[in-house]
Amino acid sequence: MNTVIDAHNISKVYNPTTIPVYAVNNVHLHLQKGEFTALVGPSGSGKTTLLNMIGGLDRPDEGNIFINGIDITKLSANELISFRLQNIGFVFQSFNLIPVLTAKENVEFIMQLQKASKQQREERVKTLFAQIGLQDKLNERPSRLSGGQQQRVAVARALASRPQFVLADEPTANLDTKSAFNLLDIMARLNREENITFLFSTHDQRVIDRARRVITLVDGRIVQDTAEVSTQHEEAAAVKT
Amino acid sequence: MIFIMAWRNIWRNKMRSIVIILSIAIGLFAGIAVLALYKGMMKSRVRAVIDAEVGHLQLHNRHFKKDFEPAFVIPGGVAVLKSITAMAGVKSAAPRSITNGMLATTTGSAGVQINGIVPHLEYATSQLKNKIIEGKPFDTAKQNEVMIGKKLATKMKVKTRSKLVLTFTDTSGNIVSAAFKVAAIYQSDNAPLDERNVYVTMTDLNALLSIGNAFHEIAVLLNNDNEVKNMLQQLQNKFPVCQVESWQEISPETDLLVKTTDQYSYIIMVIIMFALAFGIINTMLMAILERTREIGMMMALGTSKIKIFNLVLLETFFLTLAGTPAGLLVGWLLTGYYTKHGLDLSGMGRDMMSSFGFNTMIYPEFPWDKLTGILLIVFCTAILSCLFPAIKALQLKPVDALRN
Numbered sequence: 299m300n301t302v303i304d305a306h307n308i309s310k311v312y313n314p315t316t317i318p319v320y321a322v323n324n325v326h327l328h329l330q331k332g333e334f335t336a337l338v339g340p341s342g343s344g345k346t347t348l349l350n351m352i353g354g355l356d357r358p359d360e361g362n363i364f365i366n367g368i369d370i371t372k373l374s375a376n377e378l379i380s381f382r383l384q385n386i387g388f389v390f391q392s393f394n395l396i397p398v399l400t401a402k403e404n405v406e407f408i409m410q411l412q413k414a415s416k417q418q419r420e421e422r423v424k425t426l427f428a429q430i431g432l433q434d435k436l437n438e439r440p441s442r443l444s445g446g447q448q449q450r451v452a453v454a455r456a457l458a459s460r461p462q463f464v465l466a467d468e469p470t471a472n473l474d475t476k477s478a479f480n481l482l483d484i485m486a487r488l489n490r491e492e493n494i495t496f497l498f499s500t501h502d503q504r505v506i507d508r509a510r511r512v513i514t515l516v517d518g519r520i521v522q523d524t525a526e527v528s529t530q531h532e533e534a535a536a537v538k539t
Numbered sequence: 540m541i542f543i544m545a546w547r548n549i550w551r552n553k554m555r556s557i558v559i560i561l562s563i564a565i566g567l568f569a570g571i572a573v574l575a576l577y578k579g580m581m582k583s584r585v586r587a588v589i590d591a592e593v594g595h596l597q598l599h600n601r602h603f604k605k606d607f608e609p610a611f612v613i614p615g616g617v618a619v620l621k622s623i624t625a626m627a628g629v630k631s632a633a634p635r636s637i638t639n640g641m642l643a644t645t646t647g648s649a650g651v652q653i654n655g656i657v658p659h660l661e662y663a664t665s666q667l668k669n670k671i672i673e674g675k676p677f678d679t680a681k682q683n684e685v686m687i688g689k690k691l692a693t694k695m696k697v698k699t700r701s702k703l704v705l706t707f708t709d710t711s712g713n714i715v716s717a718a719f720k721v722a723a724i725y726q727s728d729n730a731p732l733d734e735r736n737v738y739v740t741m742t743d744l745n746a747l748l749s750i751g752n753a754f755h756e757i758a759v760l761l762n763n764d765n766e767v768k769n770m771l772q773q774l775q776n777k778f779p780v781c782q783v784e785s786w787q788e789i790s791p792e793t794d795l796l797v798k799t800t801d802q803y804s805y806i807i808m809v810i811i812m813f814a815l816a817f818g819i820i821n822t823m824l825m826a827i828l829e830r831t832r833e834i835g836m837m838m839a840l841g842t843s844k845i846k847i848f849n850l851v852l853l854e855t856f857f858l859t860l861a862g863t864p865a866g867l868l869v870g871w872l873l874t875g876y877y878t879k880h881g882l883d884l885s886g887m888g889r890d891m892m893s894s895f896g897f898n899t900m901i902y903p904e905f906p907w908d909k910l911t912g913i914l915l916i917v918f919c920t921a922i923l924s925c926l927f928p929a930i931k932a933l934q935l936k937p938v939d940a941l942r943n
Contacts, residue, residue, distance in 0.1 A: 355839055355938040376844065383841020390941070394836040398547035403540065410540050411841055459841070 300366075302463050302495050303329035303352055308361030310347050310518075321347040322358070323518035329463070332493040334486065336500055336509035344518040345499035346467055352497070353386050353465045354378045366462055383411055387456030389466035393448040395440040401451045402427070402436040408458045426454040430484055446477025453485060463495035470502045482508045541846055545853035548826070549861075556858060559822045563862025564869065566815040567917055570808040571870030574913070575903035576882070577804045581797045583898050587728045591666050593789045594633075594758035595767050596774060598623075598781040603755050607652075609638045610710040612753035614780050620757055622777070628766050633657065633664035635756040636744045640707030642687075642737060646696045651737050653705055655744030655754070664760050667725065667738065674699035674723030683743055684722035688733025692724045699724060705737070707747075715747045728898040801909075808913060812920040819921060823855055823928035834932055835940020848929045855925035856918075863917060874905040 305327040312319045322344045329335060337345050350356035352363060354370045362369050365385060373381055382388075395404045402423055409419045427433045430450040440448050449469060456464045466485075470478035486508055488494050498505055506512055514522035549556045589595055598619065603611040613619055616634060623632045636655030641648055658677045662668040667686070668676050677684050685703065687695075697703060699721050706716040719739060727733055741754060761770055767785050774783040787794040827834070834847060885899040906913070 350938050353839070355941070379838065379841055379843055382839065388839055390836065394832070394941075396544065396833065396837070398544055398551065399540070403543070407540050408840060411843075411846070455840075 300331040301328055301364075302331050302333075302366060303327060303497070304364040305352065306362050306364075308348075308351060308358040308363060310344070310351060310356070311359050314359070320344075320518045322351065324361075325515075325518070325520055327352075327513070327520070329495060329497060331495055332489065333511055334489045334496050334509055335511040335513060336498045336506050337513050337515060338499075338501055338506055339515035340501065343515040345501075345515055347518075348515065349465050349467055349497070349499045353388060354382050383408070383459060385462045387459060387461035387464035389449070389452050389456050389464060389469045391468040391471045393440070393445070393452050393472070395448055395451055395455070397440050400437045400439055401432065401443065401447075404440070404451055405455045405458045408455055412459055422458060423454075426457060429488065430454050444477065446473050446480055449473060449477070449481055450484060453481065453488075457488065457494065461494075463497060466496060466498045466500075468500055468502070469498060470500065470505055475504070478502070478504050541850050542853060545850055546857055548830075548850075549854050549857050552826070552829075555822060555825070556861075559818055559858055560862040560865070562815055562818045563859055563917070563921075564865035566811050567863060567866025567913070568870045568873075570811050570913060570916075571866070571874065571906065572903070573807050573811075574804045574906040574909055575870070575874040575877075576901060577800050578906050579878075579882070579901045579903035580897055581800050582904065583728075583901060584793060585797060587898065588790050588793045589764070589786055590760070591670070591727055592729065592732060593786050594664055595761040595764070595786055596759040596771055596783060597789055598757040598759070598774065598778065598783050599755060601780065601782045604782065607637065607639050609636075609708070609748050609750065609755070612636075612750055612755055613757065616754050616757070617752060619778055619781065623757060623759055623774070626770075626773070628762055628770060630760045630762045631660065631663040632757055632759045633660040634741065634754040635661075635758065636741050636748060636750065636754045637756055638707045638744070638748060640705055642691070642695065643704045643706065644695045644697055644701070647694075649691065649695060650735075651691070651705075652735055653707060653744060654736055654738050655741035655748075656738050657741050661738070664758050670725040670727045671723045672726045674721065677722055677740055679740075681722075683717060683719045684740065685719035686723045686725055686738040687721060688730075688736060689724050689726040690730050690734040691737070692721070694734070697721055705739070709748050710750055717743075717747055719743075804906075804909075805912065805916070808916055812916055816920050816924040819855060819858070819924035820927055822858070823851060823925050824931065826854065827851065827928045827932045831935060831940045835935055835937045838935065839937040839941060844933050847932050851925050851929040851932055852922065855921050855928075859918060859921035863914070871905055874903050877901075877903045878905070 305325060308322060308325050309320060310322040312321060325348060327348075337348065339345050347356065351358050354373070357371060362371050364370075365381075368381070370378065370381060396407065399407060405423050405426060406419050409422060414422070423436070427436060430453060432447060432450055435443060435447060440451070443451065453464075470481060473481060482505060485496055489496055498509065500506065512522070512524045513520055598613060600611040600613050602608070620632055620634050623629055634657055638653050640651060640653050642651045656667070658679070662676070671686070672689060677686070685705070687697065692698070695703070701721045702718055703721065704716055704718050706714060709715050725733065745751060745753070759770070761767065771783055771785050774781070837847065881900045881902050883900055
């Protein structure tokens with residue numbers, strides 16, 4: 299298996315000159331291609347901060363993060379923007395779709411930034427919307443979609459650029475149970491069938507139960523890393539598909 | 540996609556966008572109205588200078604204008620006048636005998652320029668007859684009649700039929716005085732000129748100056764304003780002993796006024812747009828602050844800074860583009876109406892307007908010649924106004940913006 303994410307000794311400190319608070323403290327993390335991993339821990343444990351640093355949205359105060367062998371801590375702000383576009387897919391807790399664009403346009407937007415041709419965009423949109431089961435909602439604005447539907451569009455958007463991996467920050471936090479399971483089914487299927495790497499930050503047990511690997515953070519440190527945690531839910535989902 | 544987003548973004552808060560679009564339209568209209576009014580006023584002023592004051596061209600003895608010595612008459616004046624009148628393109632020509640002197644009444648005295656005129660020629664050239672507001676034009680059967688301006692009449696407390704004394708020196712240097720009766724009081728659009736000029740018949744003045752049928756000035760009115768340069772050249776070649784001048788040379792202040800008014804009107808336009816710029820900055824800044832999270836998310840997904848900048852720029856551009864046709868249309872319609880019917884500024888006071896040499900009825904003209912400049916100012920304002928909000932947007936850090 300290929301190493302997609304390789305983080306060495308990364309730390310993030312707030313108030314370094316007064317009373318230092320370690321949001322992330324000397325964390326080592328390695329993720330292989332095709333992993334379906336949950337980053338868990340109580341509020342304030344550093345999940346989102348770690349995810350932001352791996353996603354190139356924030357910089358660690360110490361340590362290095364290699365994505366496919368490239369040290370993203372050495373990239374400039376502009377290089378990081380381009381790197382994120384080509385390599386990382388994001389799914390946010392509150393969906394964060396662009397409200398003035400339709401579902402289709404939201405997904406196309408990323409591909410247009412990548413300068414994909416119209417034909418390529420059309421084909422990719424068709425495939426992705428079939429995968430998330432929203433073929434009939436292509437031209438709806440986000441305000442006319444339910445929370446679950448918006449998050450499915452967000453997943454399609456995250457995958458539109460064919461990223462190395464997808465980072466999802468509390469993806470089910472704002473969803474009801476049915477929508478959450480629906481979303482998890484889609485992501486698990488994409489992981490299994492297309493070997494897409496997912497890293498979630500969550501404290502939602504429904505997500506934890508579906509993850510094959512669970513990394514637990516407490517006070518910015520990894521206290522537990524359980525690879526390949528198989529759950530009955532996942533097996534049931536596999537049987538279903 | 541950035542185009543679509545920019546267009547849809549401006550309609551996210553309809554009321555706010557409509558207000559700023561209206562502001563742009565009103566600002567543009569105000570600028571056009573000022574330019575149109577200035578253009579109308581300048582045109583009216585130039586027309587007054589040409590049609591009612593100096594004519595298109597004037598001829599003098601080369602030495603006359605140095606100190607208005609009455610001895611310096613136009614050599615062969617009658618023949619010159621006859622020749623000019625016969626030239627193609629000349630509408631009319633009026634001879635004038637001129638001297639500076641003193642006007643005295645029982646209540647006081649004032650320094651004046653005394654113009655000896657041939658009434659029918661003067662009426663055709665400077666419309667003096669049309670300016671009479673009290674009394675009657677010169678009666679050729681009567682002697683020693685004078686026509687004075689309203690401002691001077693008020694100052695000297697004279698009315699029609701009042702008597703006054705004009706004193707001046709003749710060609711021999713003798714002081715000559717003569718009593719005149721006020722035949723008429725006139726009022727032009729140029730109060731300072733009215734206060735300084737009195738008119739008598741050339742027959743009366745020439746007799747007192749002892750210059751026979753000679754005169755000092757010929758005012759020439761042409762059929763076409765564009766022929767001034769050409770005719771000036773022709774007259775200079777034909778009458779080399781005379782000093783031939785165009786209205787721009789005789790009335791340089793008017794020429795300067797026309798030229799500087801163009802610059803003033805642009806300055807006013809810039810001031811209006813400067814005020815408008817703050818409205819645009821406020822609107823765009825609000826739009827950016829409201830969308831901090833969204834912009835942060837776009838950056839997180841990989842939208843380059845230049846694309847974010849373009850988005851803000853396009854939104855401002857679209858707002859301006861929406862306001863501009865409305866402003867132009869209202870400006871064009873209203874200017875068109877007043878071009879036809881005139882804008883009566885008599886409410887501001889005729890005396891006040893005429894003290895600056897302007898008629899109270901102004902016919903504004905849509906400034907087509909300045910349209911490119913106006914649009915350039917408007918769009919430069921829009922672009923400059925969006926710079927600050929755009930820079931604010933670019934300064935956002937995705938991680939902080941997403942936390943917003």
